[in-house]
Amino acid sequence: MTYKLHGAILSPYVRKCRAYFLEKQIPFESIHVDPGNIPSDYEKLNPLMRIPALEHGDLRLADSSVICQYIEKLHPTPALFPTDAGDFAQALWLEKYADYELGPLCTFGVFRERLIKPLRGLTSDESRVEKALEKLPPLFDYLNERLDGREWFVGDQISIADIAVASQWVNFQHGGEQIDAARWPHLGAHRDRVHTRPSFAESLAQEHALIGKIRHKLGLPPITPP
Numbered sequence: 001m002t003y004k005l006h007g008a009i010l011s012p013y014v015r016k017c018r019a020y021f022l023e024k025q026i027p028f029e030s031i032h033v034d035p036g037n038i039p040s041d042y043e044k045l046n047p048l049m050r051i052p053a054l055e056h057g058d059l060r061l062a063d064s065s066v067i068c069q070y071i072e073k074l075h076p077t078p079a080l081f082p083t084d085a086g087d088f089a090q091a092l093w094l095e096k097y098a099d100y101e102l103g104p105l106c107t108f109g110v111f112r113e114r115l116i117k118p119l120r121g122l123t124s125d126e127s128r129v130e131k132a133l134e135k136l137p138p139l140f141d142y143l144n145e146r147l148d149g150r151e152w153f154v155g156d157q158i159s160i161a162d163i164a165v166a167s168q169w170v171n172f173q174h175g176g177e178q179i180d181a182a183r184w185p186h187l188g189a190h191r192d193r194v195h196t197r198p199s200f201a202e203s204l205a206q207e208h209a210l211i212g213k214i215r216h217k218l219g220l221p222p223i224t225p226p
């Protein structure tokens with residue numbers, strides 16, 4: 001049975017699932033769904049009408065975290081959720097931290113305001129961007145400290161925690177912002193480490209090309225990836 005992942009390439013939550021499949025080298029089909037114009041029958045896939053959603057045979061799943069844990073159960077190798085109970089809990093915590101703390105600021109506070117709203121003909125609110133940027137440094141401080149002396153957030157290999165956090169950095173960059181590697185060196189190194197992995201690199205090349213077109217359409221200067 002083919003895995004069918006529904007969503008948009010620029011969504012950090014769809015990106016998390018894509019990277020998850022690619023890290024495990026599991027074939028899947030991407031089906032584009034515009035989050036600003038979701039078809040009415042999408043409710044059959046996700047009753048909340050949000051992306052991503054997964055089809056696998058007769059099974060329908062919503063929410064990126066649920067999708068990744070489902071894939072982990074079916075394909076436990078290579079492990080992207082730690083097997084140690086404490087490390088497993090830490091990975092879940094950092095995934096949630098990325099989705100619910102970084103996401104509202106990096107993706108909805110910066111990326112959505114600066115690119116998606118103008119693209120849809122809506123007026124962006126730069127004050128919301130500034131508020132998001134003011135709230136982010138303590139979050140970056142915490143993550144930078146977690147990485148002190150280590151390559152990965154949990155254990156000695158990449159996990160869902162690294163994928164989830166790195167997925168939010170992409171939208172932050174698409175919105176014209178970068179992590180200050182001088183201020184947060186461990187975080188900057190982690191971003192580069194994850195973003196250069198094959199599970200991210202190929203998709204990022206496509207995303208940067210798409211973002212370049214969007215920024216050109218909006219009359220914005222191009223962004224040079226870090």
